[in-house]
Amino acid sequence: MNSATPGSTDTTKAATETAADADTATPISTRPANFLNRRLPTNPFQVLECTDVHVYYGGFQAVRGVSMPFAHNEITALIGPSGCGKSTILRSLNRMNDLVDGARVEGQVRYRGQDMYGKGVDPIEVRRRIGMVFQKPNPFPKSIYDNIAYGPRVTGMNVDSMDELVEQALTRAALWDEVKDKLKQSAYGLSGGQQQRLCIARTIAVQPDVILMDEPCASLDPIATMRIEGLMTELRDQYTIIIVTHNMQQAARVADRTAFFTATVDDTTGDRTGELVEFDLTKKIFENPADRRTEDYITGRFG
Numbered sequence: 302m303n304s305a306t307p308g309s310t311d312t313t314k315a316a317t318e319t320a321a322d323a324d325t326a327t328p329i330s331t332r333p334a335n336f337l338n339r340r341l342p343t344n345p346f347q348v349l350e351c352t353d354v355h356v357y358y359g360g361f362q363a364v365r366g367v368s369m370p371f372a373h374n375e376i377t378a379l380i381g382p383s384g385c386g387k388s389t390i391l392r393s394l395n396r397m398n399d400l401v402d403g404a405r406v407e408g409q410v411r412y413r414g415q416d417m418y419g420k421g422v423d424p425i426e427v428r429r430r431i432g433m434v435f436q437k438p439n440p441f442p443k444s445i446y447d448n449i450a451y452g453p454r455v456t457g458m459n460v461d462s463m464d465e466l467v468e469q470a471l472t473r474a475a476l477w478d479e480v481k482d483k484l485k486q487s488a489y490g491l492s493g494g495q496q497q498r499l500c501i502a503r504t505i506a507v508q509p510d511v512i513l514m515d516e517p518c519a520s521l522d523p524i525a526t527m528r529i530e531g532l533m534t535e536l537r538d539q540y541t542i543i544i545v546t547h548n549m550q551q552a553a554r555v556a557d558r559t560a561f562f563t564a565t566v567d568d569t570t571g572d573r574t575g576e577l578v579e580f581d582l583t584k585k586i587f588e589n590p591a592d593r594r595t596e597d598y599i600t601g602r603f604g
């Protein structure tokens with residue numbers, strides 16, 4: 302693999318060049334449009350790619366043999382029944398599993414062509430480039446302003462005007478108008494939906510490339526959920542978004558492509574191990590899935 306860490310000048314240059322070559326990259330699948338008739342490039346650039354990824358927690362195999370790409374400027378949804386390894390795979394996409402005791406990832410995860418788990422790769426830089434928004438909004442016990450400014454400060458980002466950066470991040474997360482007059486107040490004073498948009502703004506503030514979202518609307522009411530979904534579709538133009546959701550309607554509403562996972566019992570170990578059943582355009586997954594298990598899940602016959 303390239304010896305440069307993500308974030309080094311070489312890698313950034315390579316990334317830019319690779320992105321410019323997006324139209325010549327390997328196609329994920331041929332498709333003229335998505336479920337919502339959004340026009341998409343025929344040959345999307347694959348920002349991330351899993352190849353035969355297996356994840357273990359100690360001796361327990363949580364996920365087996367996942368291979369799939371994640372396209373640039375698209376939303377990819379990971380769906381499937383509880384315990385099939387959606388969050389585990391999501392966390393392997395920015396080395397968040399490194400923080401879990403006993404967790405081990407085998408196989409390859411490539412980010413812009415580079416082995417993310419390769420020697421010399423800095424996991425902190427990986428997580429800056431590939432940010433994560435969690436199920437429960439988790440603002441820091443700080444002011445709204447400091448929640449946004451924290452990441453750029455600790456990562457030593459070269460910032461001309463922190464005030465401008467804070468405003469931009471909050472604007473992109475569709476929160477600025479609601480908080481601009483109370484930036485110095487505690488983030489805990491915001492509603493759950495506002496807190497989640499603050500967490501998205503906080504993620505954006507360190508200028509990521511990819512945003513991972515682990516059931517970001519699970520603790521929100523329907524109105525806050527609609528705002529976050531609207532926000533996702535706006536952010537897609539600038540970022541690559543990967544979302545884990547239990548809500549199939551949500552996947553159908555926002556995702557360009559969808560991956561369906563399930564868990565099967567290993568006859569030898571007795572473990573319930575997650576695996577990827579099918580990955581395709583969201584429209585295809587919902588209207589004409591190739592695998593019976595996908596169809597059963599989509600139609601509510603199982604899971």
Ligand SMILES: Nc1ncnc2c1ncn2[C@@H]1O[C@H](COP(=O)(O)OP(=O)(O)OP(=O)(O)O)[C@@H](O)[C@H]1O
Pocket residue numbers: 358363381382383384385386387388389390401547573575
């Ligand atoms: N930190 C951990 N330590 C040990 N086992 C874990 C850990 N996290 C997840 N697991 C196990 O790995 C398997 C996959 O869990 P994971 O949370 O990835 O599934 P999921 O599909 O996201 O589930 P859900 O939809 O319920 O959130 C489960 O059997 C779970 O118990």
